[in-house]
Amino acid sequence: MRTDELTTPALIVERSVLEANLDTMTAALPGPRLRPHVKAHKTSALARRQHANGHTGFTCATVRECEVLAAAGLGADLLLANEVLDTRRLGALVRDGARVTVAVDSPETIAAAVSGGVHEVLVDVDVGQRRCGCRPEEAGELAAAARAAGLSVRGVMGYEGHLQGLIDPADRARRTAESMTLLLRAAKDVGGDVISGGGTGTHLDNTWATEIQAGSYPLMDTAYTKAGHPFGQALFVLGTVISAGRGHAVLDVGLKSLGMDHGLPSITGAQVLACSDEHTTFVADDPIRIGDRVRVLPAHVDPTVALHERMHVVDGDDVVETWAVDMRGW
């Protein structure tokens, strides 16, 4: 199949760039040094590729992501790097043979892990992001409470999410070190052998975490590309020009096929003017004709992927594979 036969808008992934991104990361963080985060791609076929590269543990943001990975035979070591109050579905995965570890940062989330039948936890520590996570000085007490409740405490996690977008390498390295100092202090109090953290933006800076939770690197977005990481833009939304000729052109790609929290998408060789539900209005440097196919570069990969039922792996204009985005929803 050719890309011009695809129904648009269509999520497409350039295979050569994807493969280079996967291999670059595996070379930097081989085997268990990387625990790929699946929230960015939500696609078990892509997780299988990461697994084939030697990364057998995965990071998840939702219960659904854990369920789909376990059903795909990728449940050897799943970390739900998020707090959950209703852990019944996670407990069912454990009973069915998956290994599931869940983040806890409070007595309530410890009690939830116990009541749902999840036996392994990490203590989640706020390392400066100011989202979830306990204070570093509270981590030891929470670990003791978890062990007293019968849980196995594997260690700590602390996500320096507020640093992922920093462009200046020296600033990013310095602040990552500060965040990891907080996490290491907590790790000493907590015990266990896991120190989980990091992301695509800090994957080289963060030399303290035992495993890095990077998720964006296979597909990438324009926000991350600006920071100069060694990964190429593999993900695009392919659109069709449906209207043109009054000084601008209109694509059938809109904010229902693009994550908009990081702002407008980009089009190479064109200026994007606006996005509405099913439209992107743009002015191109070269002449545009109705029916032309155009690649749109999303500003944020994660919420863009979550809007699509499938992604097409392409080699230029050839569609070589189609993968279900099967971890959507909750």
Added chain:
Amino acid sequence: MRTDELTTPALIVERSVLEANLDTMTAALPGPRLRPHVKAHKTSALARRQHANGHTGFTCATVRECEVLAAAGLGADLLLANEVLDTRRLGALVRDGARVTVAVDSPETIAAAVSGGVHEVLVDVDVGQRRCGCRPEEAGELAAAARAAGLSVRGVMGYEGHLQGLIDPADRARRTAESMTLLLRAAKDVGGDVISGGGTGTHLDNTWATEIQAGSYPLMDTAYTKAGHPFGQALFVLGTVISAGRGHAVLDVGLKSLGMDHGLPSITGAQVLACSDEHTTFVADDPIRIGDRVRVLPAHVDPTVALHERMHVVDGDDVVETWAVDMRGW
């Protein structure tokens, strides 16, 4: 079922507000004066409620929306108010007995309607939004070309989308009149008996269109609510507080369950600080406990609904019905 048994994040719709919104609009624009736009709710069960109120024609933004409505037995008069180059699936609906009218604004989209087997069109006119649509003075020529190609031209459409968010009633009314002057000029040149336009924001101002394409009014969002229209906020994303206690609280509702193009969502009695993939961080006026359920008010209804597989119709804390959001995708 009670709402506290729902897996969160969950899209919930307050039944009494929904019913009041539906009836208020039907009283203002009875029967064929309203052609409800389904893009905002993407839910055939809700379209069936609009149909029961006497509105038998629907407006769609995507081919998928047309297909699902036709399959639900609601295909008596579907308007795809958008330009489409590949009309093969629309033609299949026509052959199966649905009535489908498609917007055209160029020789290419006229040719596409012919080749796919769609026999009825409206000429789409740009009435100031600067998106799709021909210039008003081109409409007559396009209509002639469409008729020469064997199509039935039912009339014109022109969406004053740029005026929907205007809050000042006098300004909105004046500018709606200006836009409709452009559309009426085109309608005179085009012929036919349909003049389709308008939306929730201009549904009372636009007295020139023969049918109003309003879509947001059943569910509403904070952007529309600010403009003082007679519709209440029926749609919420229900979340669970998963972390709290360090000056802020965190809900399991994030930008993967909220349309973010209109900015941050709101929480009554609280200040929203930030949204990330699966989290909303907020500070509440009253004490918050881990496990509490909180209603989040989306800033833009359309892309929020598109992220959810289902919506739950609730009466306070009781879930009275669950509807599939079955028109997602393309």
